[in-house]
Amino acid sequence: MIAEKSRAIVIRTVPFGETSSVVSLFCREFGKVRALAKGAWRPKSSFDGGLDLLSTCQVLVLRKTSGGLDLLTEAFLENRFRVGGSYRAFLGGMHVAELLEALTADADPQPELFDRAHATLRELSGLDEPADRIPALLVSAELAFLRLTGHAPALAVCAECRVPLTSHSRTPFGMLDGGCLCGRCRAGKRAVVSISVDGLAVLRLLAVQPDAWRDVALPAAVAGELRAIMTTYLSHLLGRPPRVARLLQPRMAPRQARTE
Numbered sequence: 001m002i003a004e005k006s007r008a009i010v011i012r013t014v015p016f017g018e019t020s021s022v023v024s025l026f027c028r029e030f031g032k033v034r035a036l037a038k039g040a041w042r043p044k045s046s047f048d049g050g051l052d053l054l055s056t057c058q059v060l061v062l063r064k065t066s067g068g069l070d071l072l073t074e075a076f077l078e079n080r081f082r083v084g085g086s087y088r089a090f091l092g093g094m095h096v097a098e099l100l101e102a103l104t105a106d107a108d109p110q111p112e113l114f115d116r117a118h119a120t121l122r123e124l125s126g127l128d129e130p131a132d133r134i135p136a137l138l139v140s141a142e143l144a145f146l147r148l149t150g151h152a153p154a155l156a157v158c159a160e161c162r163v164p165l166t167s168h169s170r171t172p173f174g175m176l177d178g179g180c181l182c183g184r185c186r187a188g189k190r191a192v193v194s195i196s197v198d199g200l201a202v203l204r205l206l207a208v209q210p211d212a213w214r215d216v217a218l219p220a221a222v223a224g225e226l227r228a229i230m231t232t233y234l235s236h237l238l239g240r241p242p243r244v245a246r247l248l249q250p251r252m253a254p255r256q257a258r259t260e
């Protein structure tokens with residue numbers, strides 16, 4: 001076994017035996033790993049609260065050279081995820097963890113993705129009610145995660161023929177085709193929704209400017225529309241509905257992301 005240090009985000013913990021845990025970590029230096037933390041729940045363990053869900057910590061992992069679980073020997077807390085007063089912020093954090101789990105392969109380091117996920121969790125951890133910036137923050141993070149894992153939806157050109165899209169009151173968005181479609185390519189496609197001018201403008205802005213979510217004013221109708229589109233897009237990509245994202249859908253959202 002080789003001992004390696006890394007910064008890591010705790011994306012899942014499952015109790016193992018009386019006092020241990022199997023922990024899923026998204027590590028900056030060596031990607032996603034599953035490791036056994038022996039005695040994690042004993043008083044005075046060598047993990048010192050570093051294994052709380054969604055926290056960022058410095059870890060020392062003994063990597064197995066062939067199959068089986070890695071062994072986590074130390075974890076020092078760097079940032080704890082503060083649940084605070086916002087349930088939506090907590091759900092947002094859980095959604096980030098789910099996407100890191102689902103969009104990455106084991107042992108595939110992606111430092112830029114780690115940095116963006118860490119920054120998103122720090123923002124969510126500091127947000128109290130009113131939480132009106134959370135929808136734009138999450139869409140911004142989702143678009144970044146999708147870009148960094150090679151699944152960015154086409155927003156400015158047709159996903160199929162790559163011609164620049166012209167402006168219409170609503171633009172077809174092909175869930176199976178990887179984004180927006182021109183009128184010609186839309187014909188005969190399945191799983192196509194339409195996106196409003198305002199919704200598409202916000203998506204394009206969030207896709208190219210990492211900090212735009214701080215200032216973008218997201219009317220409830222647009223927030224509901226974008227949430228529905230991102231959740232549906234992720235469902236098709238993952239082959240199953242994301243577990244947390246449906247809980248993020250605003251309750252009073254008007255009919256959006258309608259099928260054409």
Ligand SMILES: [Zn+2]
Nearest residue numbers: 158161182185
């Ligand atoms: Zn086209």
